[in-house]
Amino acid sequence: MKKFFLIITLLAxxxxxxxxxxxxxxxxxxxxxxxxxxxxxxxxxxxKTYEGKLIQQGFRSEKNSGKVxxxxxxxxxxxxxxxEKLMHAGGEEVELYxxxxxxxxxxxxxxxxIVDSIAFVSKKQHREVSPPPxxxxx
Numbered sequence: 001m002k003k004f005f006l007i008i009t010l011l012a013x014x015x016x017x018x019x020x021x022x023x024x025x026x027x028x029x030x031x032x033x034x035x036x037x038x039x040x041x042x043x044x045x046x047x048k049t050y051e052g053k054l055i056q057q058g059f060r061s062e063k064n065s066g067k068v069x070x071x072x073x074x075x076x077x078x079x080x081x082x083x084e085k086l087m088h089a090g091g092e093e094v095e096l097y098x099x100x101x102x103x104x105x106x107x108x109x110x111x112x113x114i115v116d117s118i119a120f121v122s123k124k125q126h127r128e129v130s131p132p133p134x135x136x137x138x
Contacts, residue, residue: 022102029100032119033073037094040077040086049109050083051076054096076109078116085118095119
């Protein structure tokens with residue numbers, strides 16, 4: 001009887017290990033996203049992580065709701081050096097390589113999409129901003 005419970009326990013632990021691995025650690029997909037970097041922030045209550053948003057060209061529609069919005073890619077960054085580079089590239093066109101997991105872990109970030117490298121950042125031509133005409137008259 002002891003042998004039976006030992007085998008059942010070992011099978012249950014093996015199944016649990018496999019389940020946790022595929023749910024949280026298995027890389028489900030690898031890809032590239034290109035768009036305008038909206039923001040990258042460092043936030044969290046217990047586990048501080050870098051979180052960001054990329055706005056992609058085009059529009060998406062919510063099925064059967066009639067809403068139309070921009071394509072947004074919400075991601076996490078696990079490497080501090082990459083996050084700091086992205087923090088200085090706000091509003092720029094960037095190409096990001098990422099790994100997709102099935103679920104997020106608190107210490108890895110809020111998103112299942114983890115950016116692991118930057119392909120390029122295209123610098124926009126910054127033009128000089130002049131004050132609105134009504135302010136010039138004051």
